[in-house]
Amino acid sequence: MTQYAHPEILVDTDWVKQNLGKPGIKLVEVDVDTKAYDAGHIRGSVGFNWQSQLQDQVRRDIISKQEFEKLMSDAGVSPSDTVILYGDNNNWFASYAFWLFKMYGHKDVRLMNGGRVKWLNESDKELTTEPTKITPTQYRASDPDLSLRALLPEVLKVQAEKRHNLVDVRSPDEYSGKVIAPPGMTETAQRGGHIPGAKSIPWSTAANADGTFKSADELRKIYLEDKGVDAKKDTIAYCRIGERSSHTWVVLKYLLGLSNVKNYDGSWTEYGSIVGAPIEK
Amino acid sequence: MNHQTRVYENVFEMMPDEDNPTPLVRVNRLNPNADFPLYAKLEWMNPFGSVKDRAAWFLLRDLEERGELSDGRGLVEPTSGNTGISLAGMARARGHHMLAIVPNKVPFEKKVLLKIAGADLDIVSDELCPAPGLGDGSINLAKTYAKAQGHKYVMPNQYENPKNVEAHLKTTGPEIWKQTGGRVTHLFTSLGTCGTVTGIGQYLREKNPKIKIIAVQPTEGHDVPGLRNVSQLSVSRLFDPSLVDEILEIDFNHAYTRALELCQNEGLMAGPSSGLILEGALQIAARDKSGFGVMIFPDNIFKYTSNMIKHIPELKPQDAKVEIP
Numbered sequence: 382m383t384q385y386a387h388p389e390i391l392v393d394t395d396w397v398k399q400n401l402g403k404p405g406i407k408l409v410e411v412d413v414d415t416k417a418y419d420a421g422h423i424r425g426s427v428g429f430n431w432q433s434q435l436q437d438q439v440r441r442d443i444i445s446k447q448e449f450e451k452l453m454s455d456a457g458v459s460p461s462d463t464v465i466l467y468g469d470n471n472n473w474f475a476s477y478a479f480w481l482f483k484m485y486g487h488k489d490v491r492l493m494n495g496g497r498v499k500w501l502n503e504s505d506k507e508l509t510t511e512p513t514k515i516t517p518t519q520y521r522a523s524d525p526d527l528s529l530r531a532l533l534p535e536v537l538k539v540q541a542e543k544r545h546n547l548v549d550v551r552s553p554d555e556y557s558g559k560v561i562a563p564p565g566m567t568e569t570a571q572r573g574g575h576i577p578g579a580k581s582i583p584w585s586t587a588a589n590a591d592g593t594f595k596s597a598d599e600l601r602k603i604y605l606e607d608k609g610v611d612a613k614k615d616t617i618a619y620c621r622i623g624e625r626s627s628h629t630w631v632v633l634k635y636l637l638g639l640s641n642v643k644n645y646d647g648s649w650t651e652y653g654s655i656v657g658a659p660i661e662k
Numbered sequence: 663m664n665h666q667t668r669v670y671e672n673v674f675e676m677m678p679d680e681d682n683p684t685p686l687v688r689v690n691r692l693n694p695n696a697d698f699p700l701y702a703k704l705e706w707m708n709p710f711g712s713v714k715d716r717a718a719w720f721l722l723r724d725l726e727e728r729g730e731l732s733d734g735r736g737l738v739e740p741t742s743g744n745t746g747i748s749l750a751g752m753a754r755a756r757g758h759h760m761l762a763i764v765p766n767k768v769p770f771e772k773k774v775l776l777k778i779a780g781a782d783l784d785i786v787s788d789e790l791c792p793a794p795g796l797g798d799g800s801i802n803l804a805k806t807y808a809k810a811q812g813h814k815y816v817m818p819n820q821y822e823n824p825k826n827v828e829a830h831l832k833t834t835g836p837e838i839w840k841q842t843g844g845r846v847t848h849l850f851t852s853l854g855t856c857g858t859v860t861g862i863g864q865y866l867r868e869k870n871p872k873i874k875i876i877a878v879q880p881t882e883g884h885d886v887p888g889l890r891n892v893s894q895l896s897v898s899r900l901f902d903p904s905l906v907d908e909i910l911e912i913d914f915n916h917a918y919t920r921a922l923e924l925c926q927n928e929g930l931m932a933g934p935s936s937g938l939i940l941e942g943a944l945q946i947a948a949r950d951k952s953g954f955g956v957m958i959f960p961d962n963i964f965k966y967t968s969n970m971i972k973h974i975p976e977l978k979p980q981d982a983k984v985e986i987p
Contacts, residue, residue: 420803501802
């Protein structure tokens, strides 16, 4: 059995339990909103709201370097800390945060494999509503590492050249254009379908029933052998708003070790609304 | 308590059992097959308005008897509506508080009814993306409350608690056997928590191993409140496949059209889940030619007017100016 390319980016729930409260280890729960965190969280964790804290609240963008520094400082995180991220919805939003931490150059950031649901369903793991005591820091971030992020001009170029792997991680119905977004979702696009040449590999194909990532061998078989992602090519993953694709971005870049993988966070809500952009159904 | 005069000292004395069963009413105009009578068990005649009274009562009493509800500790439960309405109504009448975790797709009427019944509501989106094998967001949030705030909440957990099955084993099953004089050959029911099918199935199989237990489920992508497609059943630990002879998958649009037919032709003001079950029963009656069918009709139509309008647009009154939520 082969190892993940970067096994150090994952910790399991038992590791987190054993390391609770140790200096230099910071737990961060990242949810779509903080309802679940407020109802109960892992002792000592801070909660980030994906909608209001990880995105610019005026224009459509990730938070700026200054906002990231403030978020970290207010959460009591130092650049030398080991940050453990976990969250709801199978770690989608935690994966997005992982991508953001990497963008702003945080050295040691990891995901708790299986997310909050795995912890919740283990009888020896506790949750609390006790507020976490925070000692603010003066966090300094690096400039964003744009090699991890695909923006629209690059996506349009890549789709025309057809030399990249494009991985569409949405549900099959979104890929085929039968629906533009999952039912009830407010963020949507003008048109349904997918970027020409993109392969449909729904994010959930990387996950076990308990929410953990599949083994390296299974992932290699799914992505490289069955779905034909070419490990020698550069890769861009996208979904609807960039959170599910962060999950797959982690799989491709850190678990399978592909060399150049970008997350296209504009994703279908951007691409599917561009006048004249080619679409396949 | 007197079931003859129907005078009761409190609402809980009305809870159904062999001596006080919910009615069994024959479907006539929609089922002309004289060799295969179909009887509907009108579960909306329960005091809090649906089949869920039975499980809720057993779950609540078990918690009370085990001393789990004291010192201000109340209930938290994920619910698509009816269990919550029954649990909240019963809990509040007995002095307990109740927090209902409700998926956002639950009909508007039910959310209001939950509040009227006395539940606090926490509404969650369960549909960010279909995730096979994962628990519902509402179930996980309820578990979170119970785990993190155990001094305040206990979770009956209708999806895993054997008391849900026991309710039907001890009441619905014996009622059906007694009401039909043992003539029942086919039982038709839907799948949700699966407490109903498992409990009734256990009882009837014990009485007559030849009885056919038929589960009716809507096609995938349905929005029939309270029901689950088999692909969604993994959240329930109460499903026992050995007790089910057949699972019929019925186009979920029948839920709405058959419910309307029941209302307009039988005088049975049945809701969408009952409509789906009727369609399944009619298909089996046509195939098996003779038998004696009992259909569990979980709820009446009154909570589902907005769902009905969505699927049968001509029901919308001509002067309706605003979108019904």
